[in-house]
Each structure stands twice: as C-alpha cells, then as structure tokens.
Amino acid sequence: MKILIAACFGLLLLLPACRKEKIEKDQLKEFSLASADNGVTYSIKVALPENYNASRQYKTLYVLDPQWDFNLVALACRKQARENGRDDIMVIGVGGGNDRLDDYLPVPLYGKSGRADDFIRFLRETLIPVMERDYQAEASRAGRGIVGHSAGGLCVTYCFTNYPDLFGTYLALSPALWVGDLVVLKNEKANRAANQDRTGIFFLAEGELEEEVMHAPIAAFRQVLQQYYTGYAQQYHNAKGLDHLGSKAPNMQKAIAFYVQHL
Amino acid sequence: MSNIYNPFMRFILITISLLVAAPCLWAQQAAPAGLELSPAIGATGSIVKPTVSAMLRLPLNHRLSVVSHSLFSLLLFRNQPQTYMQTHYNYSLTQKFGLGYALYGKGGKARHTVFLLGGIRYATFKESLDHPDLDRVTTVTSTVVPDYGLMYGLSLGRKRYTFDTRLYLPFSPIRYYPQGTLNNLVYLEFGIGIKRCGGNKGQFRGR
Numbered sequence: 001m002k003i004l005i006a007a008c009f010g011l012l013l014l015l016p017a018c019r020k021e022k023i024e025k026d027q028l029k030e031f032s033l034a035s036a037d038n039g040v041t042y043s044i045k046v047a048l049p050e051n052y053n054a055s056r057q058y059k060t061l062y063v064l065d066p067q068w069d070f071n072l073v074a075l076a077c078r079k080q081a082r083e084n085g086r087d088d089i090m091v092i093g094v095g096g097g098n099d100r101l102d103d104y105l106p107v108p109l110y111g112k113s114g115r116a117d118d119f120i121r122f123l124r125e126t127l128i129p130v131m132e133r134d135y136q137a138e139a140s141r142a143g144r145g146i147v148g149h150s151a152g153g154l155c156v157t158y159c160f161t162n163y164p165d166l167f168g169t170y171l172a173l174s175p176a177l178w179v180g181d182l183v184v185l186k187n188e189k190a191n192r193a194a195n196q197d198r199t200g201i202f203f204l205a206e207g208e209l210e211e212e213v214m215h216a217p218i219a220a221f222r223q224v225l226q227q228y229y230t231g232y233a234q235q236y237h238n239a240k241g242l243d244h245l246g247s248k249a250p251n252m253q254k255a256i257a258f259y260v261q262h263l
Numbered sequence: 264m265s266n267i268y269n270p271f272m273r274f275i276l277i278t279i280s281l282l283v284a285a286p287c288l289w290a291q292q293a294a295p296a297g298l299e300l301s302p303a304i305g306a307t308g309s310i311v312k313p314t315v316s317a318m319l320r321l322p323l324n325h326r327l328s329v330v331s332h333s334l335f336s337l338l339l340f341r342n343q344p345q346t347y348m349q350t351h352y353n354y355s356l357t358q359k360f361g362l363g364y365a366l367y368g369k370g371g372k373a374r375h376t377v378f379l380l381g382g383i384r385y386a387t388f389k390e391s392l393d394h395p396d397l398d399r400v401t402t403v404t405s406t407v408v409p410d411y412g413l414m415y416g417l418s419l420g421r422k423r424y425t426f427d428t429r430l431y432l433p434f435s436p437i438r439y440y441p442q443g444t445l446n447n448l449v450y451l452e453f454g455i456g457i458k459r460c461g462g463n464k465g466q467f468r469g470r
Contacts, residue, residue, distance in 0.1 A: 178345055185397055208406055209386060211310055212341065213348050215402040216392035223400065241408040246439050 023047045023074050032096070033130060035122040043096035044127065046135060047074035049087050058090040059263060060137045061145045061169070062123065064152030065100060066093025069252065073147060076253050080260035089260065092131060094123070104148070104155035106162075106187075107180035114180075116155055120163050128166075145169025145201070145259060149248050150176050154184060157221065160202070161187040161195065168200040169263075171255040174210060174244055177217035185220055192228055199231035201262050203255040207239045207247025214244065233262045297322050301418075301427045303454025310343075312336040312353070314450055318416075318429070320363065328363040330378055332414070334450070338388070351401075353388035357410055374418040380431070381411035411435045418456050425456035 029046040045066055049058060063073045070093035077091050097103050101112035103119040128144070131137035138144070146167045148156045153175030160170045161184055177184055188195075202225060206218050222236050237254045239247035299320040306313055316334040323329060338353035359382030366375045387405040412433035419426045429452045433444055 178343070178348060181346060182392070182394055182397065185394075189396065208404060209408070211338070211353060211388055212350060212390070213343050213345050215404065216348060216390045216400050219402050220392050220397060220400040223398070241406060242436065242439070245442050246436060246444065248442075249439055 021075055022071055023078075027052070029135075033126060035097070035118070036126055037118055037121055040097050040122075042094055042122065042127070045070050045093035045095065046131075047077070047091040047093075048135075049081065049089055050078070051087055052090075054136060056088070057136050057138045057143070058088050059143045059145070060090050060092055060131055061147060061171075061259070062127075062167075063091060063093045064104060064146070064148035064155055065150075066095040069093075069147075069149065069152075069248075070095075072249060072252050073256065076256040077260065080257050084260050086260060086263065089263070090131075090135060090137060092127075094127065097122075100151055104151040105179055106154075106158050107183050109179055116158055117162075119155070120159060120166070124163070124166055140168075141165055142168040142200070145171065147171035147173070147252075147255060147259075148175075149173040149252070150244065151179075154179055157184045158187070161191050164191075164195045164198055169202075169259055170200070171203045171252075171259060173205045173248060173251045173255060174207060174214060175204075175218065175221070176214075177221055178213040182217055182220075185217060185224075188221070188224055192224075196228045197231060198229075200233075201259060202229065202232045202234045203237075203258045204234070205237040205239065205247065205251035205255060207242040207244055207251070209241065209243040210247070211243075233258075298459045299456055300459075301425075301429075301454050301456040303427060303429065303452035305429075305450050305452030305454075307336050308449035310338070312338050312355075314452060316452055316454075318427075326365050328365065328376070330361055330363050330380070332359045332361070332378075332380060332382075333357070334359075336450075347392060347394040347397075349391045349393055351389040351391065353390075355384055355386035357384040358382045359410060361414075363416070371421050372419060374416075374425075376416040376418070378414040378416060380414055381409070384408050384410040409435050411437075420456075423458050425458075427454045427456040428452065429454075 027048045029048065031044050032041050033044050034041045061077060063070050074091040077089055081087060081089050099112055101109060102115050104116055105112065105114040106116040108114040132139045144167045146156050146159055153172040154177060156170050156172040157175045157177065159167055204222055204225065206214060225234055235258045237251055239250050301318045303316050304314065314334055314336040316332065319331040320328050334357040336355050338350060341350060359380040361378050361380035363376045363378040385407050389403045391399065391401040393399050410433060412431060412435065414429055414431045416427065416429045431450050433449060434440055
C-alpha cells in the first residue's frame with residue numbers, strides 16, 4: 001500500500017512532463033545577436049512558417065520571455081494559421097540578454113535598472129533589420145507584432161505608448177501596469193494626442209484571480225484604449241478562475257487567435 | 264478591509280467565531296467518539312495571506328479517515344504596497360472534503376497523513392487605482408473556483424491534545440499544472456489537534 005501511494009504521488013508530480021509539443025527542427029532557426037548599443041548578446045529563435053519560401057515577405061510576431069513562451073506562441077500561431085488559411089507568419093523569440101526586468105521595465109525596480117529603452121533600440125536598430133534582410137520579414141509597422149506576459153506585457157504597452165511606429169500589433173497579457181507608479185498609464189496620457197489616430201491590433205488580457213495590484217490599472221488601460229484608440233481592432237479577455245501564471249496559456253491562445261484573424 | 268456591514272463579511276465573522284468556538288463545544292463531548300478537531304492558523308503562498316482553519320477527521324480504521332477542512336484567509340497587509348493603489352478588502356473561504364491515509368512513527372507519537380481533498384473556494388476582492396493625474400478606477404472580483412489537491416499532515420503527541428501541522432499542495436486547475444496552478448491555494452498551517460474524549464472506541468494510538 002505504501003509503495004502504491006508513493007507511486008501515485010510520483011506520477012502526479014511527473015504529470016507536466018507528459019505533454020510537450022515542439023516546433024520541428026527544420027522549421028526552427030537559432031542564432032545570437034549582439035546589441036550594437038551595449039554589446040549584450042541576445043539569443044534569437046525563429047519559427048519559420050510552413051512552406052517557408054525565401055522569395056516572399058512574412059509578417060513577424062516578436063515574443064518576449066521566449067524561454068517560457070516561445071513554443072506556446074509558435075504552436076498557437078501555427079494552429080491558427082492553418083485554421084485561417086495563412087502561411088505568412090513568422091514567430092521570433094528574443095531571449096538571453098540582460099535580466100528580464102532590466103530589459104522589459106522602463107523604470108528601475110527590485111534593484112534592476114529598467115532599460116527598456118535600450119532593449120527596444122536593440123529591436124529597432126539590430127534585430128528587425130536582420131529579420132528583414134535575412135528572413136524576408138515585412139518592412140512595415142503593420143507587418144510587425146509583439147507579445148509579452150507580465151513584465152513582458154508591460155514592455156508591450158510601453159512600446160505602444162512610447163514607440164508606436166515600431167509595431168502594429170500589441171498582445172499584452174497581464175501587463176504589470178502598476179510598475180513605476182503607473183508610468184505606462186501616465187505615458188499613454190502624455191502621448192495620447194500624437195498616438196490616438198494610429199491603427200492596428202490590440203489584445204489585452206488578465207486572469208480573474210490576479211490580486212492586489214493588477215486589476216485596477218488594467219481596467220484603466222482598457223478604458224483609455226476603448227475611448228481613445230478607436231482605430232485599433234481590440235479585444236479584452238478575463239480568464240475566469242485563473243491567476244497571473246494560470247491565465248497565461250489560455251490568454252495566449254486567445255491572443256494569437258485574435259491576431260491571426262485580424263491580420 | 265472596512266466593509267464590516269457587508270452581509271457576506273458578517274457571515275465570515277460568524278464562521279470564524281464558530282471555528283474558534285468549536286473546541287469549546289468539543290469539551291462537552293457532543294461529537295462521535297474517535298472524531299478529531301484541529302483548528303489552526305497559517306498563511307497562504309503567493310500572495311501571502313494569514314489563514315484560520317479547522318479540520319475535522321473521522322477515522323474509518325487504523326489508516327483511513329474521512330476529513331472536512333474549512334479555511335478562511337484574509338489579506339491583512341499589502342504584499343506589494345503601491346502609493347496609488349488601494350485594496351478595500353480581499354478574503355476567501357474554502358471548504359474541502361476528502362480521504363486521509365495515515366502512517367505512524369515509532370511509539371505512535373507521530374502520525375503522518377496524506378489527504379486527498381476536493382471542494383470549492385469563494386474569493387472576493389475590491390481594489391482601486393487613485394492617481395491624481397489619472398481617472399479613478401475601482402474593480403470588484405467575486406468568484407467561486409474548484410479547489411483540489413494533496414495535503415500532508417503531521418500530528419505529534421498521543422494524548423488528547425496534539426501538535427498539528429499541515430501543508431496543502433493544490434492541483435487545481437489541473438489543465439495548467441504546474442505553472443498554472445493557483446499559487447494562492449498553497450498554504451502551511453500549525454494548530455492543536457483535539458481528540459474526542461469518552462472511551463477509546465475509534466481512537467487510534469498508532470503502533
């Protein structure tokens with residue numbers, strides 16, 4: 001009986017190892033790229049679309065925190081592309097580099113320096129030109145999107161408020177908008193007049209059980225999106241009964257579905 | 264945390280009172296022989312919230328038992344204090360039932376029990392963003408979610424009163440386990456176990 005109980009307990013703990021799906025190796029490209037700005041090296045992962053052909057142009061979706069989310073996004077994108085008859089979406093993971101809080105936050109927090117401006121400069125001046133030159137990425141704002149969760153989600157919203165010419169699609173999942181005394185909300189207000197006539201895609205999501213500091217800033221951001229950014233195709237999703245981490249996977253699936261359907 | 268006039272808050276206060284009063288009722292020997300009550304205090308995982316709980320355990324035989332576990336948790340202090348964010352209230356109530364399987368240490372002084380538990384949790388919280396440069400926004404969340412998982416219980420002592428500690432590891436929602444499992448369902452508790460007096464029938468001292 002003791003052995004049976006121990007075996008059951010072990011099986012329960014091994015449960016997560018049972019369902020790993022991955023992108024095929026021949027459709028996955030990996031390389032390193034150093035920032036010309038500060039010499040930090042980033043690990044880039046590219047999931048090529050099915051039937052990739054070097055003679056045509058591709059839309060790109062840049063994934064933050066790829067160490068956790070690259071497969072999730074790439075597989076969801078592949079599924080949605082198949083269902084919607086699209087074969088022109090390339091998924092790019094931007095990993096390595098600095099600590100994620102250094103790269104994704106626009107202000108210092110928890111002893112991290114908050115160098116989102118440097119990180120976005122790396123995207124603009126180094127990575128995006130490489131993708132356009134070597135992988136036939138579309139050289140237009142409308143062809144580029146960015147997705148992130150939590151601190152990554154905050155970086156997505158920071159791109160929206162402060163670098164709106166870079167991406168046309170924003171998929172912000174549980175963005176940590178409370179950071180820096182609501183700095184992104186303040187930036188949005190300060191830059192609203194210059195930004196609100198733009199068009200694009202915006203997906204905002206959170207988990208119903210995200211407590212303490214998440215709900216109210218996201219609700220405030222949602223309000224201004226709906227009120228002032230009417231040129232954007234928008235969707236908001238609240239994952240019922242799920243918290244910050246639990247809501248990530250289902251919200252990511254919803255975000256990718258919305259993105260592919262509105263491209 | 265000021266909505267004491269909220270009907271649900273009153274219900275919660277009554278529940279806590281019952282949790283505290285139950286050991287007193289116990290002393291009057293109204294419960295079946297062999298039944299154990301274990302009130303405890305503790306804290307949840309992320310975010311950290313103090314808890315008050317009570318476990319009722321009815322042994323079926325030397326190893327197996329059926330249990331009821333009731334828990335109330337309340338956010339008493341902010342985990343991430345923010346100047347422009349305000350929490351009006353944040354609490355939850357959980358009721359679970361399940362089965363326990365016990366192993367005994369040498370001399371029967373220690374009892375290790377693994378419980379398989381399942382039930383529901385009601386969670387509610389109200390928060391506001393109040394920044395002088397931004398519109399004020401208030402959000403209210405109230406929801407009922409499934410709560411199931413494994414609990415390890417250690418009970419030390421073989422007389423009427425024991426020292427109990429319990430660690431609960433949730434598996435819900437199992438679809439997103441382990442990363443998506445609700446972090447705030449994890450909790451660690453310490454308390455006093457009280458065995459029903461009045462004969463040894465149904466009481467197991469271990470070996």
